[in-house]
Each structure stands twice: as structure tokens, then as C-alpha cells.
Amino acid sequence: MKSEEIAKLAGVSRSTVSRVLNNYANVPEETRKKVMEVINKYDFELNMSARVLAGKRTDTIGLFLFSVYDQKNPQRIYGNSYFGPFVEAVVDTGNYKGYYVLVHTIYNPDDCRRIQQTFMQRRIDAGIIIGTEKNEAIKSVISKISNPLVIVDYDPAEIKQIMPSDGKITVINSDDRKGMDECVDELVSLGHREIGLIEGRTTAYSGFLRKDEFRKRMAAHGLPVRKEYCLKGDFIRSKTENAVTKMIKLGKLPTAMIACNDDMAIAAAETFRRHGIRVPEDISIIGYDDSQAASLVQPQLTTVRIPFYKIAQKAVEAVKDMVEEKSTCYIEYVIDVEFIRRKSCAEPAEKGEKT
Amino acid sequence: MKSEEIAKLAGVSRSTVSRVLNNYANVPEETRKKVMEVINKYDFELNMSARVLAGKRTDTIGLFLFSVYDQKNPQRIYGNSYFGPFVEAVVDTGNYKGYYVLVHTIYNPDDCRRIQQTFMQRRIDAGIIIGTEKNEAIKSVISKISNPLVIVDYDPAEIKQIMPSDGKITVINSDDRKGMDECVDELVSLGHREIGLIEGRTTAYSGFLRKDEFRKRMAAHGLPVRKEYCLKGDFIRSKTENAVTKMIKLGKLPTAMIACNDDMAIAAAETFRRHGIRVPEDISIIGYDDSQAASLVQPQLTTVRIPFYKIAQKAVEAVKDMVEEKSTCYIEYVIDVEFIRRKSCAEPAEKGEKT
DNA sequence: GTGAAAGCGCTAACAT
DNA sequence: ATGTTAGCGCTTTCAC
Numbered sequence: 001m002k003s004e005e006i007a008k009l010a011g012v013s014r015s016t017v018s019r020v021l022n023n024y025a026n027v028p029e030e031t032r033k034k035v036m037e038v039i040n041k042y043d044f045e046l047n048m049s050a051r052v053l054a055g056k057r058t059d060t061i062g063l064f065l066f067s068v069y070d071q072k073n074p075q076r077i078y079g080n081s082y083f084g085p086f087v088e089a090v091v092d093t094g095n096y097k098g099y100y101v102l103v104h105t106i107y108n109p110d111d112c113r114r115i116q117q118t119f120m121q122r123r124i125d126a127g128i129i130i131g132t133e134k135n136e137a138i139k140s141v142i143s144k145i146s147n148p149l150v151i152v153d154y155d156p157a158e159i160k161q162i163m164p165s166d167g168k169i170t171v172i173n174s175d176d177r178k179g180m181d182e183c184v185d186e187l188v189s190l191g192h193r194e195i196g197l198i199e200g201r202t203t204a205y206s207g208f209l210r211k212d213e214f215r216k217r218m219a220a221h222g223l224p225v226r227k228e229y230c231l232k233g234d235f236i237r238s239k240t241e242n243a244v245t246k247m248i249k250l251g252k253l254p255t256a257m258i259a260c261n262d263d264m265a266i267a268a269a270e271t272f273r274r275h276g277i278r279v280p281e282d283i284s285i286i287g288y289d290d291s292q293a294a295s296l297v298q299p300q301l302t303t304v305r306i307p308f309y310k311i312a313q314k315a316v317e318a319v320k321d322m323v324e325e326k327s328t329c330y331i332e333y334v335i336d337v338e339f340i341r342r343k344s345c346a347e348p349a350e351k352g353e354k355t
Numbered sequence: 356m357k358s359e360e361i362a363k364l365a366g367v368s369r370s371t372v373s374r375v376l377n378n379y380a381n382v383p384e385e386t387r388k389k390v391m392e393v394i395n396k397y398d399f400e401l402n403m404s405a406r407v408l409a410g411k412r413t414d415t416i417g418l419f420l421f422s423v424y425d426q427k428n429p430q431r432i433y434g435n436s437y438f439g440p441f442v443e444a445v446v447d448t449g450n451y452k453g454y455y456v457l458v459h460t461i462y463n464p465d466d467c468r469r470i471q472q473t474f475m476q477r478r479i480d481a482g483i484i485i486g487t488e489k490n491e492a493i494k495s496v497i498s499k500i501s502n503p504l505v506i507v508d509y510d511p512a513e514i515k516q517i518m519p520s521d522g523k524i525t526v527i528n529s530d531d532r533k534g535m536d537e538c539v540d541e542l543v544s545l546g547h548r549e550i551g552l553i554e555g556r557t558t559a560y561s562g563f564l565r566k567d568e569f570r571k572r573m574a575a576h577g578l579p580v581r582k583e584y585c586l587k588g589d590f591i592r593s594k595t596e597n598a599v600t601k602m603i604k605l606g607k608l609p610t611a612m613i614a615c616n617d618d619m620a621i622a623a624a625e626t627f628r629r630h631g632i633r634v635p636e637d638i639s640i641i642g643y644d645d646s647q648a649a650s651l652v653q654p655q656l657t658t659v660r661i662p663f664y665k666i667a668q669k670a671v672e673a674v675k676d677m678v679e680e681k682s683t684c685y686i687e688y689v690i691d692v693e694f695i696r697r698k699s700c701a702e703p704a705e706k707g708e709k710t
Numbered sequence: 711g712t713g714a715a716a717g718c719g720c721t722a723a724c725a726t
Numbered sequence: 727a728t729g730t731t732a733g734c735g736c737t738t739t740c741a742c
């Protein structure tokens with residue numbers, strides 16, 4: 001069934017049907033009603049391809065998620081604790097605002113091409129990109145796309161530099177400096193001075209920021225950052241386990257550690273426990289993200305909550321503003337985070353009573 | 356940039372460009388190469404709308420997820436523990452097989468219309484539907500769609516009855532009867548005779564099946580199903596807490612309970628613990644799904660693993676087979692489940708020593 | 711206010 | 727083997 005048939009049945013022309021369906025002002029109520037009756041009777045819907053070809057929007061947002069994956073985990077995708085909540089939130093708010101959402105996973109730099117292709121095939125009006133590693137492939141893509149783009153977790157300075165002159169980009173980051181400050185402050189106020197860090201991938205902007213701010217805040221407290229206590233976990237459990245095990249075998253431990261995500265914090269806590277080191281009695285641990293797991297594990301994890309739902313909402317709103325040209329070419333948001341105090345931190349043990 | 360410009364630059368006609376891009380056989384290698392060079396040089400991509408309008412496939416799958424949501428939880432979507440893993444898995448395998456995936460959430464019967472609309476607007480070639488409640492709205496939709504459809508967790512008998520004569524439907528269920536049998540058998544073999552059930556919504560096929568099989572298996576063991584021990588949790592935490600609290604206040608408890616999903620099992624365990632009833636010492640609990648949370652809580656939950664990834668893979672394969680017309684009009688799969696024995700079950704306490 | 715007709719970018723049948 | 731042409735179903739200018 002096409003609009004022409006509706007037109008015939010309603011005794012009008014295709015143009016009028018189009019006018020009714022697109023809510024044009026100059027259609028008398030009577031005509032509109034007559035047409036709508038036929039449309040409703042036959043459950044008619046406009047053909048999306050024809051509309052788009054004739055110049056309308058697709059009303060579709062592309063959501064591109066960079067997958068962090070653990071080579072040791074065959075079901076690669078499950079490594080991404082942010083994936084679920086964020087997709088849910090974008091789909092939820094997107095659908096609510098009348099958008100269709102195309103979800104796509106990017107596994108490696110080569111896949112970045114898919115983002116550009118999706119735009120060039122005119123499948124989507126705008127895109128949301130999250131979890132990007134800093135690399136040439138994604139930079140090349142960003143520098144070529146002039147459709148509206150929301151980029152979550154990326155260095156704003158770099159975006160400004162590489163974005164095309166006719167580009168429309170909104171960058172959204174969470175306030176990782178504040179988050180990390182609160183982690184360090186919490187431990188310091190409990191009396192810790194030997195504080196370690198479990199880094200994520202620093203090619204991710206948030207990974208870089210958390211690490212960078214850790215150093216800065218430690219310095220501000222006049223505390224040394226000891227190399228032996230700075231582990232590379234790459235946001236991945238298995239890597240974290242290895243690094244923690246290695247540190248334990250070396251025989252010297254900090255009294256507290258901050259992990260750059262909850263996954264690593266949980267993996268570290270498990271590893272310590274397996275070696276008879278108690279959390280928080282022997283070592284305090286702080287996570288980051290406030291994933292579902294954080295409040296489920298024992299002891300419940302002290303962490304920094306990133307409001308994924310809010311970020312997703314903001315991202316969809318930003319898309320809408322850019323698509324409807326209500327916003328300028330470049331906008332930047334920093335979303336506030338919340339320090340969540342639970343049970344994984346305590347005062348440092350006295351030297352003597354430490355295991 | 357359109358194919359005509361590519362044609363001009365390559366010194367051929369639009370048709371030839373089209374033939375090259377669609378891998379037609381009768382294009383000499385030389386011509387193909389000449390055209391491809393221009394295409395690569397300009398990063399050209401075909402306009403999807405034009406292709407579809409001219410009769411090609413969209414290469415897009417629609418994934419429709421029915422949202423179970425807790426009225427008491429404002430961020431409604433987070434209630435669905437299956438959402439994350441399943442979306443990830445479908446997007447993952449879908450992308451891998453060359454499909455784009457449109458994800459859509461359905462919150463209420465009215466939203467079912469969206470499924471039909473998405474098809475009628477010709478946005479997708481095929482759909483995957485999961486988490487459906489049995490209601491007239493969805494039945495009406497299923498009875499009208501003649502595009503390929505995969506339905507996960509639905510009564511096959513009903514599908515066969517309502518599907519249109521030109522429909523192509525694949526139904527995928529997990530082997531819930533086997534799963535529930537193993538739950539009951541495990542508890543019985545531990546010595547339990549007073550076993551309770553925390554039901555999910557029985558309007559969901561899996562909810563119905565698990566409840567139904569619980570009764571059957573209990574009967575097979577010659578055990579009574581006591582009404583006071585059968586709680587309605589609707590797959591939701593808050594409802595479960597209420598029901599469990601009520602049962603506790605009544606003063607009589609079973610020695611073990613089987614919950615129809617992990618969320619309810621965890622909520623029940625927490626509620627018992629809050630009332631000083633220990634798991635598994637005082638009461639054994641079994642969950643269902645093997646969600647991420649199941650292995651994170653203390654004690655780790657004995658449960659039935661539903662292989663979501665495998666189901667998603669099967670669903671995408673089924674879509675592909677139907678789209679490419681390699682399969683008949685109706686197919687049904689039952690996916691095997693796995694009983695996961697962890698720490699939430701023990702032998703029943705002696706009458707005397709029970710709290 | 712409404713209809714006629716051009717055009718969006720592609721595919722495929724037909725012609726050569 | 728390749729070019730020509732007629733749609734695909736819609737929107738939108740331009741007449742009336």
C-alpha cells in the first residue's frame with residue numbers, strides 16, 4: 001500500500017495525503033479528517049526510504065560502542081560493564097523522543113570505517129560515539145563527518161582541533177578529576193599514605209584523566225606516587241589479576257588502592273582475598289563507575305558513580321538540538337559524579353598487626 | 356556524491372557502477388578495477404534509501420525488547436537483567452554477519468504497534484522479539500507481519516495458530532522444563548520436602564513454564580505444593596520483598612525456595628537475611644538465569660544458566676535463513692540450559708535447631 | 711486549498 | 727559486456 005492508493009480512496013491527490021501526514025498548516029480540518037480515516041482504516045505507514053530519498057530525515061540515531069575486550073574471554077563483549085546500561089539508556093530516551101536507534105559495536109580501529117559508512121549510506125541523521133580509544137582511525141573519521149555527532153569520553157581539545165569546519169559536535173565527559181580527587185581525599189582522611197593505583201587504558205580519555213588526576217592529587221597532599229604500587233589493568237579483570245598477583249609476590253603492598261573501574265577493583269579484591277589479604281582490614285580498595293556489581297560484592301565497593309543514564313539523556317538531547325539546528329557547531333558538557341561510600345575502605349592497619 | 360558521478364569519473368555508465376558494487380558476474384576484471392579505483396578514491400557509499408526503494412534489502416534487523424519494569428524503580432529499564440547481555444549478543448553477531456541492528460524498547464501493549472510500524476515503514480528486513488507478555492496487542496501484531504520474525508520466549512502452539520499464512524516465524528525457547536526439573540531434583544536429593552516457589556509473571560511463556568513444571572516435578576516426587584509457599588514476585592525485586600516479608604510474618608517457612616529468576620532469588624535472600632534467617636543454613640534458595648549478579652552475591656547463587664549468547668546467535672542465524680529464504684515458514688528451537696551448583700543450597704536444618 | 715509534475719539515487723529489464 | 731530507460735514511493739515547487 002502506498003500513499004497514492006490512500007489518495008485515491010480518499011478522493012484527493014498524493015500531495016494532499018503528504019500534506020496531511022506531514023502536518024502542513026494549510027489543510028482544512030475536513031480534508032484532513034477524510035484522509036486520516038482512510039489511513040487509519042488501512043494502518044498505512046509512509047515508506048521510509050522514499051521519504052528519505054525525497055529529502056526527509058531518517059529519524060535514526062547511530063550508537064557506536066567501542067568494545068573493550070578481554071582476549072582471554074571468548075565472549076568478548078561481556079567485558080564492557082558500561083555497555084548494557086548505556087545502550088538501554090540511549091534506546092530508552094531515544095525512542096521516547098521519537099528516534100530509532102541503530103546500535104553498532106566497534107572492535108578495532110578498522111571498524112571505525114563503519115561509522116563513516118553508516119553516515120554515507122544515509123542510514124542515520126546523527127551519531128553517538130562512546131568508549132573511543134585515541135587512534136588515527138577514529139580521528140580520521142571524526143575529521144570527515146559533518147553530520148551531528150556526540151562523543152562521550154574524549155579529549156575536547158583534540159576534537160576542536162580535528163573537527164571539520166562544517167561539523168556539529170557535542171563532547172560529553174564526566175567530571176573525572178573531581179571523582180578521583182574524592183577518592184584520594186577519602187583515603188587520605190582515613191589515614192592512608194601509601195596509596196596505589198590500578199590504571200585503565202590511558203588511551204581512553206577517562207583512563208588518562210583518572211591517572212593524571214591521581215598523581216596531581218597525591219602531590220597536592222604531599223604524598224609520593226610509588227611506581228611499584230601503580231598497576232596497569234587496562235580496564236580488564238584478567239590483566240588486573242596478573243598485576244596484583246605480581247605485586248603481592250614482590251612482598252610490599254600499599255595500604256590502599258584506587259582502581260580506575262569497578263571491574264578491576266573487584267578483580268583486585270578477589271585476588272587479595274585469595275592470598276589471605278583482607279579487604280578492607282588489610283587493604284582498602286576504591287572502584288570507579290558504580291556498576292551493578294559494586295553494590296553486590298562483599299564487601300560492598302566504595303566507588304564513584306558515573307550517571308550513565310543522565311549522560312545518555314544528555315547525548316540524545318544534544319543530538320536533537322544539533323539535528324534541529326538549535327545548537328552551535330561545538331558544545332562541551334562535563335557531567336557531575338558522585339562519590340559513593342560503602343564498605344571497602346577502612347583506616348590503615350597498624351604496622352605491627354598487619355598480616 | 357552519487358553513483359552517476361562515479362560513473363562519469365570512471366568513464367562508464369551508472370549501470371556498470373551498480374553492477375560492480377553488487378558483484379554481478381558479467382563484469383570484466385578490467386572494468387571492475389577501473390570503477391573500484393574511483394570508488395575507493397572518493398570513499399563512495401551507495402545511498403541506502405535509493406537502494407531499498409529500488410528493491411534491495413535494508414540489511415537491518417529490528418530487535419524489540421519488552422521491558423519488565425518495576426513501578427517503584429524510576430529508572431524503569433534497569434529491571435531487566437536480560438536486556439544488556441542479549442542486546443550485546445544480538446548486535447555482536449548481527450554486525451558480524453553484516454546486519455545493522457535497530458534496537459527498540461516496548462513498554463506497554465500500545466507500543467506493540469511500533470513493531471508493525473517499523474516493518475511497514477520498511478526500515479527492517481526482519482525482527483527479533485523477546486520478553487513478550489501474552490496479550491491481544493502482540494498477538495495482533497504477530498498475526499499481521501509476513502516478514503521474517505524470530506520470537507524468543509513464547510508459546511509455540513499459539514504462534515502456529517495466529518501466524519499469517521505467508522508468515523515466516525522461528526520460535527526459540529530455552530528448556531525451562533528441564534531447568535526446573537533439575538532445581539527440584541537438587542533440593543529433593545538434599546533432603547528437602549517443604550519447597551516453595553517464587554513465581555514470575557506467568558503471562559510470559561518462561562514464567563508459565565517454570566511454574567507449571569515446578570508443580571509437575573513436585574507431584575512426580577510425591578511432594579505437596581503448599582499454597583502458602585508459592586509467592587508471586589512478577590520477576591521483580593520489590594514485589595518479591597513484600598511477598599517474602601509477608602510469608603515470614605505468617606511464621607511458617609519452607610526449607611527451600613526456587614525463584615523463577617535471579618533477581619527475585621537475590622531479593623528473597625536479602626529479605627530472609629534481614630529477618631535473621633540464614634541462607635543456606637536456615638533456608639536454601641535457587642535462582643534462575645545465571646545473571647552476572649548470581650555469582651557476585653554472598654552466598655553465590657545456585658541457579659540455571661540460560662545461554663543468552665547462544666540464543667542470540669541462533670536468533671540472528673534464523674533471521675538470516677529466513678531472509679535468504681533458506682528456511683521454511685515455521686521453525687522451532689529449544690535451547691539447552693545448564694544447572695549451576697553454587698553455595699545457596701544446603702541440607703535442611705533439623706527441626707529442633709531451626710531458628 | 712489542491713493537483714500536476716519533477717526529482718531524490720538507485721536497480722533491473724531491455725536493448726544493443 | 728555495457729548503455730538506456732523506466733520505475734521504486736515520496737516531497738515539494740509551481741500552477742491554478
